[in-house]
Amino acid sequence: VERTGQSFTYFPVLLGGLFKATNNRSPMEQFADVKNKKEYQAREIERFIARHKLADYKFNPHFPVNTLHLMRGAVFASHQDYYGRYVEAMYQCMWEQGKDMSDLGVVAESLTAHGLPTDEIVVGMQDPAIKQELIDNTARSMERGAFGSPTFFVGDEMYFGKDRLREVEEEIIAQPS
DSSP, X not given: OTTTXXXXXXXXXXXXXXXXXXXXXXXXXXXXXXXXXXXXXXXXXXXXXXXXXXXXXXXXXXXXXXXHHHHHHHHHHTTSTTHHHHHHHHHHHHHTSOOOXXXXXXXXXXXXXXXXXXXXXXXXXXXXXXXXXXXXXXXXXXXXXXOXXXXXXXXXXEEESGGGHHHHHHHHHHSOX
C-alpha cells in the first residue's frame, strides 16, 4: 500500500488440497535429496528476511504444519471486521513465535492472547458453509493456474513465490489508473 497505493485481497486456500489437485509437493519434500539445495534455500531465506527487514521471523520448528484450522479460521474471519488482525496474529504465532498451529488448542490460545473472539472463530471453523468456502477458494485458485503458495494475481497475471514480490509491485505500478 505504501509504495503503490494498492492492497491485496487475501483468499485463504488449503495448500495440501492445492498440491493434491495439481500433483505438486512442497519444495522441502520434492528437493529433500538434492545436494546443496537445502543450504541454498536457507541462505535465500536469510537474504529475503534481511531485504524485507523481517527481524522477528523465525523458521517454525513444527514445519510443515497442517493449516486446516488456520485456513478455516481465515475464511470465517474474512467475513468479519477483524480479518486483518486475524491474519497478522496467526502469522506472528506461526512465523515469529514458532507455535504448533496445527493444534486447535494452540490456535485457540493464540486467538485469545491476541484479543480475538476465540469461541466465535472456533465455532465458525466448523460451519459447513465455511468449510465449503475453503474448498471453493482452493478450487478457484487452481482453476486460475495456482499450484502452490504464495500465489499473487494482478489482473489476469499470475506470480508465484515470495521471490516474485518485486515483479508484482512492478505490474501494479504498470496498471492503468
